Amino acid sequence: SAAEKGGWSSFMRKEVAEQPEAVAKTLLGRVVDGRVVIPELESFGDEELRGIRRITLIACGTAAYAGMVAKYAIEQWARVPVEVELSHEFRYREPVLDEHTLVVSISQSGETMDTLMAVKYAREQGARTISICNTQGATIPRESDAVVYTHAGPEVAVASTKAFVAQIAALYLFGLHLARVRGTLSAEALADQLAELQAVPEKLEAVLAESEKVTQLAHWMADTRSVLFLGRHVGYPIALEGALKLKELAYIHAEGFAAGELKHGPIALIEPGQPVFVVVPSPRGSAALHPKVVSNIQEIRARGARVIAIAEEGDAAVLPFADEVLRIPLAAPLFEPLLAVVPLQIFAMELSQAKGLDVDQPRNLAKSVTVE
Ligand code: G6P
Numbered sequence: 001s002a003a004e005k006g007g008w009s010s011f012m013r014k015e016v017a018e019q020p021e022a023v024a025k026t027l028l029g030r031v032v033d034g035r036v037v038i039p040e041l042e043s044f045g046d047e048e049l050r051g052i053r054r055i056t057l058i059a060c061g062t063a064a065y066a067g068m069v070a071k072y073a074i075e076q077w078a079r080v081p082v083e084v085e086l087s088h089e090f091r092y093r094e095p096v097l098d099e100h101t102l103v104v105s106i107s108q109s110g111e112t113m114d115t116l117m118a119v120k121y122a123r124e125q126g127a128r129t130i131s132i133c134n135t136q137g138a139t140i141p142r143e144s145d146a147v148v149y150t151h152a153g154p155e156v157a158v159a160s161t162k163a164f165v166a167q168i169a170a171l172y173l174f175g176l177h178l179a180r181v182r183g184t185l186s187a188e189a190l191a192d193q194l195a196e197l198q199a200v201p202e203k204l205e206a207v208l209a210e211s212e213k214v215t216q217l218a219h220w221m222a223d224t225r226s227v228l229f230l231g232r233h234v235g236y237p238i239a240l241e242g243a244l245k246l247k248e249l250a251y252i253h254a255e256g257f258a259a260g261e262l263k264h265g266p267i268a269l270i271e272p273g274q275p276v277f278v279v280v281p282s283p284r285g286s287a288a289l290h291p292k293v294v295s296n297i298q299e300i301r302a303r304g305a306r307v308i309a310i311a312e313e314g315d316a317a318v319l320p321f322a323d324e325v326l327r328i329p330l331a332a333p334l335f336e337p338l339l340a341v342v343p344l345q346i347f348a349m350e351l352s353q354a355k356g357l358d359v360d361q362p363r364n365l366a367k368s369v370t371v372e
Contacts, residue, residue, distance in 0.1 A: 004156075010157065010349075010353075010359050010360050011156040011157040011360045012157040012159065012161065012249075012349050012359045012360055013349065013359075015155055015156070015157055015161050015162045016161050016162070016208075016342070016345055016346060016349060017208060018152070018153065018162050019161065019162045019165050019204050019208070019342065020200075020201040020202070020204040020205045020208070021153070021201070022150070022151070022152035022153065022162040022163070022165055022166040022169075023165050023166060023169045023200050023201050023204065023338070024201040025151035025152070025153070025166075026150050026151045026152065026166045026169040026170050026173075027169060027173065027197065027198060027201075028151065030173055031173075031194055031197075031198060034187075034190070034191045034194060035180065035190075036173050036174075036176050036177040036180065036194070038148060038173065038174070038177055040146055040147055040148050040149070041130070041146050041148065041174075041177070043145060043146050044128070044130075044145070044146060046181045048128070049177075049178055049181045049182065050181060050182055051100055052080055052100060052101075052102045052128075052178075053080070053081075053100040053101065054080065054081050054082075054083070054100065054101050054102070055074060055080055055081070055082045055083070055101075055102045055103075055104060056082075056083050056084075056085060056090070056095070056097075056101060056102070056103050056104070056122075056127075057070065057071065057082065057083070057084045057085070057104050057105075057106060057171075058084075058085055058086070058087045058090050058103060058104070058105050058106070058115060058118045058119070058122075059084075059086070059087060059105060059106035059107060059112075059115060060086060060087050060088070060107075060112055060114055060115055060369070061160065061244070062108075062159070062160040062163070062164050062241060062244065063106040063107055063108060063112075063115075063160070063163070063164070063167060064084065064086055064087075064106070065164070065237040065238075065240050065241040065244070066106055066164050066167035066168050066171065066237075067084040067104075067106050067167075067171070068084050068236070068237035068240070069168050069171075069234050069237045069238070069337045070082075070167075070168060070171035070172065070175065071083070071084050072233060072234050072334065073171070073172055073175050073234075073334045074171070074174070074175035074178065076334070077175045077176060077178070077179035077184060077185055077193065078175055078178040078179045078182050078184050078185075079179075079182070079184045080178070080182070086114075087105070087112070087114040087115040087117070087118040088114040088118070088372070090118050090121075091114065091117050091118040091121050095122075095125075097122055097125040097126060097127040098125075098126055098127065099126050099127070099128065101122075101127040101128070102127065102128050102129075102130065103118075103119065103122040103127045103128070103129045103130075104129075104130045104131075104132060104171075104174070105118065105119050105129065105130070105131050105132065105133075105140055105144065106132045106133075106167050106171070107131070107132070107133055107134075107138075107140050108133070108134045108135070108150075108152075108155055108160055108163035108167070108368075109133075109134070109135055109138060109367065109368035110131065110133040110134070110135045110138020110139060110140040110141055111135070111138055111139055111140065111368045111370050112140070112368060112369055112370070113369060113370050113371055113372045114369070114372055115140060116139055116140050116143060117372060119131070119140055119143050119144055120143060123143070123144075123145075128145050129143075129144040129145050129146075130144060130145065130146050130147070130148065130174075131143075131144035131146070131147040131148070132147075132148050132150060132167055132170050132171060132174075133147055133148075133149055133150065134149065134150045134151075134152050134155065134163050134166065134167075136149065148170050148173070148174060149170075150163060150166035150167055150169070150170045151166065152165075152166035155367075156360065156367075157359065157360045157361075158248070158360065158361055158362055158365050158366065158367045159245060159248040159249055159348075159362065159365070161345050164241070164341065165200075165204070165338050165341070168337065168338055169197065169200065169338070172193075172197055172334075173197070176190060176193055176194060176197070192332075193332070193334075196331065196332045196334075196335045197335070199331070199335075200331075200335060200338050200339075203328075203329040203331060203335075203338075203339055204338070204339065204342065206329050207328055207329065207339050207342045207343065208342065210326075210327065211342075211343070211346050213324075213326060214326060214343045214346045214347050214350065215346065215350045217308065217324060217326075217347065218346075218347050218348075218349075218350030218351040218354055219350065219354050221275060221351065222351060222354040222355060224252060224275055224351075225252065225253065226252065226253045226254065226274070226275075227243070227246055227252060227253075227254045227275045227276070227277065228243075228254070228255055228256075228257065228266070228269065228270075228274065228275070228276045228277070228305075229242040229243045229254065229255070229256040229257070229276070229277045229278075229279070229344070230256070230257050230258075230259040230262065230276060230277070230278045230279065230293075230296060230300075231256070231258070231259060231278070231279035231340075232258060232259045232260060232279075232281060232289055232292065232293055233281060233286070233289055233333070234281075234333065234334060234336060234337045235259075235279035235280070235281055235293075235336070235337065235340065236256075236258045236259075237337065238279050238337045238340050238341050238344065239256035239257060239258075239259075239277070239279055240256035241256070241341055241344065242254070242256060242277055242279075242341070242344030242347075242348070243255050243256035244256075245344060245345055245347075245348035245349075246344075246347070246348045246351070248348070248362050248365060249348040249349055249351070249352040249357070249359055249362055250348055250351040250352045250355060250357065251355075251357070251362070251363070252351070259278070259292070259293055259296045260292070260296075262296055262299065262300070263299075267299065267300065267303070270300050270303040270304065270305050271303070271304060272303075272304030273304060273305075273306055274300075274304070274305050274306065275305070275306045275308065276300055276305045276306065276307055276308070277308045277309075277310065277344065277347075278293065278296065278297055278307060278308070278309050278310070278322075279310050279336075279340050280293050280294070280297075280309050280310060280311040280312070280315065280318055281293060281333060281336065282312045282315070282330070282331070282333055282336060283312070283315055283317060284312075284330070285332070285333035285336075286333060290315075290317070291317075294317050294318060294321070297309065297318065297321045297322065298321050301321045306323050307321060307322045307323050307324075308322065308323065308324045308325075308326065309321075309322035309324070309325045309326070310325075310326045310328060310340050310343055310344070311325055311326075311327065311328070312327070312328055312329070312330055312331075312336070313327050313328070313329055313330055314330075326343045328340055328342075328343075
């Protein structure tokens with residue numbers, strides 16, 4: 001009903017707008033005196049967390065992309081190998097697991113059957129399990145050794161938005177907790193990263209306040225038949241998520257690629273007028289990445305692509321080669337995905353509405369897939 005939507009024209013619009021709050025509430029009470037405090041993880045003693053040799057993140061859909069983002073952060077901070085796998089692929093390949101493997105499932109609903117079966121399987125094999133979940137008392141948390149809830153609030157629109165940023169926030173908290181316990185980050189580095197995490201809600205507000213340009217772009221592009229998305233490092237899963245949102249909401253053929261993979265195939269798709277979104281890493285981050293992405297942009301532009309760059313405020317290097325630039329606030333590299341995803345969500349949502357589609361309930365999709 002209109003009342004449930006709180007005055008918004010769709011749940012999707014409401015949930016996209018609630019993202020700053022989704023992250024803020026997920027962090028609330030969990031950062032105390034510059035330390036991560038997660039009482040829900042008490043059953044995992046520090047000794048046990050130090051003994052973990054490998055982490056496998058399992059999920060489906062958008063939640064799996066949250067896992068892909070978190071892989072970069074957890075490995076960098078806690079120096080433990082992290083792999084990400086789709087629940088249904090994990091379950092049926094007889095993965096090698098033992099008590100030193102931690103399996104972290106990510107699920108908004110906590111009811112996705114493929115993920116539930118994968119968690120059960122992991123436990124049978126002796127792995128330890130943690131659930132990142134947005135729904136109190138759902139089945140997956142009940143079947144896990146521990147749960148860290150995301151506090152995004154109920155997500156009604158079928159395609160996931162605010163749960164995604166909340167999942168990344170929860171996984172980052174976990175990664176920073178693990179780093180402190182394992183002694184892999186200095187107190188100063190830990191404090192810096194926590195400050196970055198706590199600054200995310202305010203930066204998300206700033207991204208949302210700048211969404212007019214994205215709306216305009218979606219209206220101009222309402223007839224588009226195919227869109228490509230490129231990113232590197234943490235921008236790569238964001239490219240995949242941008243493509244998924246466009247498929248789900250606007251029924252447009254879309255593909256996300258790792259920008260470095262362009263020359264190994266996807267560049268053959270570029271023809272004059274092909275729209276390509278590029279998630280540009282900060283020039284202040286890894287010195288190696290930014291120029292590589294700028295040169296990817298030049299390569300596709302030379303072949304006629306229409307380039308829409310998502311780039312940090314003040315990054316002038318992209319200006320000569322981009323047809324459109326969507327700006328995000330300055331953030332440390334690992335925190336950029338939380339901001340860069342928003343214009344992509346809004347683009348898909350606005351395009352769906354421009355096409356007159358049901359943005360909350362796209363055809364053929366279910367909010368929670370409870371069959372294998
Ligand atoms: C469905 C939804 C997606 C969601 C996926 C995983 O396919 O349409 O938006 O990402 O399930 O759902 P979960 O509840 O496990 O996060």
